[in-house]
Amino acid sequence: MLNKWNSPHLRIKRQILFSASSLIFSKPTVSVAKLDTHEPTIFTTSISPNDPNPSDPVREIVANLIKLGFRRFIGENYVRNFDDLRLNESQVDRIIYCLRTESPEIAVPFFQWLRSEYGFKHSRYSSFVVSHVLAGRKRFKELRFVLEQMLQEEGSESAPSLCELLLKSFRDWESNSEVWDMLAFVYSRSEMVHDALFVLAKMKDLNLKASIQTYNSLLYNLRYTDIMWDIYHEIKVNATPQSVYTNSILIDGLSQQSRLQDAVSFLRETAGEEFGPSVVSFNSIMSRCCKLGFAETAKALVCMMLKYGLHPDAYSYNIIIHGLCVAGSMEEALEFTNDMQKHGVEPDTLTYRILAKGFHLLGQMTGAWKIIEKMLVKGFNPDLVTYTVLICGHCKIGNIEEGLRLRDEMLSLGIQLNAILYTVLLSCLCKSGQVDEALRLFYEMEAAGLKADLVTYSILIHGLCKQEKVEKAIQLYYEMCSKRICPNSFAHSAILLGLCENEMMSEARKYFDTLTMSDLTRDIILYNIMIDQYVKVGNIGEALQLYNQLIEKRITPSIVTFNSLIYGICRNGKVTEARRWLLENITLHGLEPSAVTYTILMNAYCEEGNMHCLFELLEEMRAKAIGPTHITYTVVIKGLCKQWKLHEAVQLLEDMYAEGLIPDQITYNTIIQCFCKSKDIRKAFQLHEEMLLHKLEPTPITYNILINGLCLYGDLKDADGLMFSLQKHNISLTKVAYTTIIKAHCVKGDVHKAVVFFRHMVEKGLEISIRDYSSVINRLCKRCLISEAKSFFCMMLSDGYRPDQEICEVICNAFHRGGDISSTCELAAGMIKAGLVPDRIMRKC
Incomplete structure (x- = not known):
C-alpha cells in the first residue's frame, strides 16, 4: 500500500517543492558529527544556601530563592531591593540554570514571574532550560505554552538556529527528546510547517522519535498536498503507534x-x-x-x-x-x-434547519412550515437561522404579511433580527408598494443599533422613486452620503428614473448633469436612462445630444443605448435612417444588434405596411443566429393580420410553440381582433379557448375585443351571455366592454338591457361621467325613443348627476319633435333655473 502512495511521479513533485529547504526526510541533514565540534554553552556554578560569598548578585538571588522558597522570596520587602538589581539576560540565564540543578521546582515559577510581572524577555537558553524541567515533570501543557511564547517572538524560519542551540547546549539532557518533539508540534500548530519539517528532519538524524500528535498535526497542515504521504511513510517506517485521527486526516x-x-x-x-x-x-x-x-x-x-x-x-x-x-x-x-x-x-436542530431550507429553495413554504412544526413538537426552538430561512422564503414568493408576522414572533421570543433580515423585509415591502411600512422598519432597524448599508439604502431609494416619493428618496440619498456610504449606479438610476417618471425632466437633467460634469460617474446606465426618457417624450434631439456627449467622453455605448435611439428615430417616421444606424453606428462600436433592435425596426416597417422589409430583417436575424423573441413574432403576426393573411398568422402562432416560445396575451389579442373584423367569430373564440388550454389568462382587452365582435358581427344574445358569464365568474372587465354592449342595445332599441348593463357598470365601481349618460340619451333620442330617453334622464338626475347644456338641448329637441310641448317647457324652465341658456327652439316653445 505504501509503495502505491510513494510513486516516482509523486516523489518528484515533492522534491521540487521542498528541495530548496532540504526538508525531504530521505535526505540527510547537517552532520551530527560536525555539530559535535562546537562546545556547548553550559554553566557549572553550584550554589549552596550557606554560600559565604554573597557579592555576586546571581549567587545572592539563587541562595535566597533556595533558602526562603519562591513565595517568601517575592514578598514585598525583598522585591523592592530586587527592582534595583536590574538583572541582564545573561544573569537570568545563570539563575535559571542553577535553579534547574539545585531547586527545579522553583525554576519554573521564577521564570514565569519575571515574564508576567516585569515583562522580562527571556533568552532562548532560559526557555529551553525551563522546557526541559517541565518535560521531565511531564507538565506538557505548560511546556507547550513556554515554547509557543518563544516561537511567537522568534517567528518563521527560526528552526535552524533553535535546533543548533538544542544540539550544542542540551544534547544529553534528560527529557531532551520530549522537548524536540514538542518544538516540532508547536511549529506545526503555529502553521510554520517548513520549520516543523526541519525539526523533524533533525530528530531523524539524532534518532529521536516524534509522537503521533506531532505527526497528526503535520498531516493536517499538509492534507491538501502530496507531501502528506511523506509524513505517513515516516509513521509507518518508525512504527509510531497511530491514533484514531491519523487515517481520518488522510482521508479528509x-x-x-x-x-x-x-x-x-x-x-x-x-x-x-x-x-x-x-x-x-x-x-x-x-x-x-x-x-x-x-x-x-x-x-x-x-x-x-x-x-x-x-x-x-x-x-x-x-x-x-x-x-x-x-x-x-x-x-x-x-x-x-x-x-x-x-x-x-x-x-437534531441542524436536520430540521436543512429540511426547512430545502423547501425554501424550492419555494415550497408549506413544506417548510411542516418541518418547523415537527421541530417544535420535538422541543427544539427555532433559532435565528431557522427564522431567516422562513422569512426569506415567504418574501421570495411575495408573502410579506407572513414575513412580518414571523418577525414579530422573533421579537416576542427575544431573538434580535440581523441586518440581512431587515433588508429582505424592506425589499419585499418596497416590491409590494408598501414604502411607508418599509421606512418604519428602516427606522426600527437603526433604533436597534444595526447599520444600514448601501444595499439597504438603494432598495429604499428605488422603492420611494417607484411610489413617486422622489423628495424623500433624495433626502435618504443625502443621508447615505453623510454617513460616507458611496452611492452606486443603482441608487443614482433609481432617483433619475423617479424624476423622469414623475415628469420632472428638467430636475432629472440637472441631477444627471451634476453627476456627469463632476465625473462622479461614467456609467452608461445613467446615459441610457436619460436617452430613453427623452425618446419617450418625443425629444429625439436631446437624446442625440446626449449620445454625442458620451462619445466625446469616450464612454462606450451599449446596445440598449442604440435601441432607444433607433426607437426614437422610428417614431419620427425615419425608418430608413434608423436602419442606417443599425448598419453603421452599432458595428462601429463593436456591438451586435439584439433581437430587441430588430424588433423595433420590424415594428416600424409593420406600421408602414412594408412587409417586404419586415421579412428581410427577419431573415437577417436568422442568418446572424439572433433568435426572434415572442415580441418579434407578435410584430410579424400584426403585419400579417394587417394584410388579412390570417392563415399565415395562425401558422406562425403554432411555429412559436414549436420553437419553445410562449405567445403572450398581446399576440393572441392581435389575431383574435383580426378574426372578429373578418366576421369569423367562431375562430376568434377557438383562439380564446386555446389561450385557456395553454394556461394563458385572457386580459380585459381580450374580452373587449370578443364582446365588440359579437355586438358588431355576431349575435347580441351571445354578447349578453358572455357578459353575464364573465360577471358570474368575477372576471375583471373594463368600462369599454360595458359601453360597447350598452351602445349595441341602444342601437337595437332594447333600452331595458341597456339600462341593466349601465346599472352593472355603476355597481362595479367603474368611473361614470355625465358624458356616459349623454351618450346613451343621445342615441335613444336619435332613434325617437323619447319616453325611454326621458326615463334615462330621470335616472341620471336620481344618481346625482347635474345635466349640462348639451344633454338638456338634446332631450328638449327630442321632446319638441315628439310634440311634447309641456315637457319641453318644463325642461327649459329647469335649465334657466340652473343657470343654463335654452337654445332657439326651446325659447320659441
Whole structure:
C-alpha cells in the first residue's frame, strides 16, 4: 500500500517543492558529527544556601530563592531591593540554570514571574532550560505554552538556529527528546510547517522519535498536498503507534482534493488495522461527494459503513439530507430522515434547519412550515437561522404579511433580527408598494443599533422613486452620503428614473448633469436612462445630444443605448435612417444588434405596411443566429393580420410553440381582433379557448375585443351571455366592454338591457361621467325613443348627476319633435333655473 502512495511521479513533485529547504526526510541533514565540534554553552556554578560569598548578585538571588522558597522570596520587602538589581539576560540565564540543578521546582515559577510581572524577555537558553524541567515533570501543557511564547517572538524560519542551540547546549539532557518533539508540534500548530519539517528532519538524524500528535498535526497542515504521504511513510517506517485521527486526516485530505476513489481505496486497505475506517472518515468522503453533486454516491457509502459495522451518526445523516435537499430531492431527504429515526438516531436542530431550507429553495413554504412544526413538537426552538430561512422564503414568493408576522414572533421570543433580515423585509415591502411600512422598519432597524448599508439604502431609494416619493428618496440619498456610504449606479438610476417618471425632466437633467460634469460617474446606465426618457417624450434631439456627449467622453455605448435611439428615430417616421444606424453606428462600436433592435425596426416597417422589409430583417436575424423573441413574432403576426393573411398568422402562432416560445396575451389579442373584423367569430373564440388550454389568462382587452365582435358581427344574445358569464365568474372587465354592449342595445332599441348593463357598470365601481349618460340619451333620442330617453334622464338626475347644456338641448329637441310641448317647457324652465341658456327652439316653445 505504501509503495502505491510513494510513486516516482509523486516523489518528484515533492522534491521540487521542498528541495530548496532540504526538508525531504530521505535526505540527510547537517552532520551530527560536525555539530559535535562546537562546545556547548553550559554553566557549572553550584550554589549552596550557606554560600559565604554573597557579592555576586546571581549567587545572592539563587541562595535566597533556595533558602526562603519562591513565595517568601517575592514578598514585598525583598522585591523592592530586587527592582534595583536590574538583572541582564545573561544573569537570568545563570539563575535559571542553577535553579534547574539545585531547586527545579522553583525554576519554573521564577521564570514565569519575571515574564508576567516585569515583562522580562527571556533568552532562548532560559526557555529551553525551563522546557526541559517541565518535560521531565511531564507538565506538557505548560511546556507547550513556554515554547509557543518563544516561537511567537522568534517567528518563521527560526528552526535552524533553535535546533543548533538544542544540539550544542542540551544534547544529553534528560527529557531532551520530549522537548524536540514538542518544538516540532508547536511549529506545526503555529502553521510554520517548513520549520516543523526541519525539526523533524533533525530528530531523524539524532534518532529521536516524534509522537503521533506531532505527526497528526503535520498531516493536517499538509492534507491538501502530496507531501502528506511523506509524513505517513515516516509513521509507518518508525512504527509510531497511530491514533484514531491519523487515517481520518488522510482521508479528509484526499476528499478535499476531490480524489474520492483514492479515499475509498485507502479506507478499504486500512480496514484490518487497529484504527481502521471510522464514522468520521466516511463523513469526510460523503460530505465531499454531496458538495460535488454526487448525493447518490454518498448514499451508497452509508451501506458501506454498515458493512464495516459502523453506525451513521446524526452528522452522517445530515450530510446526506443536505445533499438531497440541494439536489431538489425533498422526498428522498424526508425518507432519509425517517430512516434516521428507524436506526435510533434522532434528528437534531441542524436536520430540521436543512429540511426547512430545502423547501425554501424550492419555494415550497408549506413544506417548510411542516418541518418547523415537527421541530417544535420535538422541543427544539427555532433559532435565528431557522427564522431567516422562513422569512426569506415567504418574501421570495411575495408573502410579506407572513414575513412580518414571523418577525414579530422573533421579537416576542427575544431573538434580535440581523441586518440581512431587515433588508429582505424592506425589499419585499418596497416590491409590494408598501414604502411607508418599509421606512418604519428602516427606522426600527437603526433604533436597534444595526447599520444600514448601501444595499439597504438603494432598495429604499428605488422603492420611494417607484411610489413617486422622489423628495424623500433624495433626502435618504443625502443621508447615505453623510454617513460616507458611496452611492452606486443603482441608487443614482433609481432617483433619475423617479424624476423622469414623475415628469420632472428638467430636475432629472440637472441631477444627471451634476453627476456627469463632476465625473462622479461614467456609467452608461445613467446615459441610457436619460436617452430613453427623452425618446419617450418625443425629444429625439436631446437624446442625440446626449449620445454625442458620451462619445466625446469616450464612454462606450451599449446596445440598449442604440435601441432607444433607433426607437426614437422610428417614431419620427425615419425608418430608413434608423436602419442606417443599425448598419453603421452599432458595428462601429463593436456591438451586435439584439433581437430587441430588430424588433423595433420590424415594428416600424409593420406600421408602414412594408412587409417586404419586415421579412428581410427577419431573415437577417436568422442568418446572424439572433433568435426572434415572442415580441418579434407578435410584430410579424400584426403585419400579417394587417394584410388579412390570417392563415399565415395562425401558422406562425403554432411555429412559436414549436420553437419553445410562449405567445403572450398581446399576440393572441392581435389575431383574435383580426378574426372578429373578418366576421369569423367562431375562430376568434377557438383562439380564446386555446389561450385557456395553454394556461394563458385572457386580459380585459381580450374580452373587449370578443364582446365588440359579437355586438358588431355576431349575435347580441351571445354578447349578453358572455357578459353575464364573465360577471358570474368575477372576471375583471373594463368600462369599454360595458359601453360597447350598452351602445349595441341602444342601437337595437332594447333600452331595458341597456339600462341593466349601465346599472352593472355603476355597481362595479367603474368611473361614470355625465358624458356616459349623454351618450346613451343621445342615441335613444336619435332613434325617437323619447319616453325611454326621458326615463334615462330621470335616472341620471336620481344618481346625482347635474345635466349640462348639451344633454338638456338634446332631450328638449327630442321632446319638441315628439310634440311634447309641456315637457319641453318644463325642461327649459329647469335649465334657466340652473343657470343654463335654452337654445332657439326651446325659447320659441
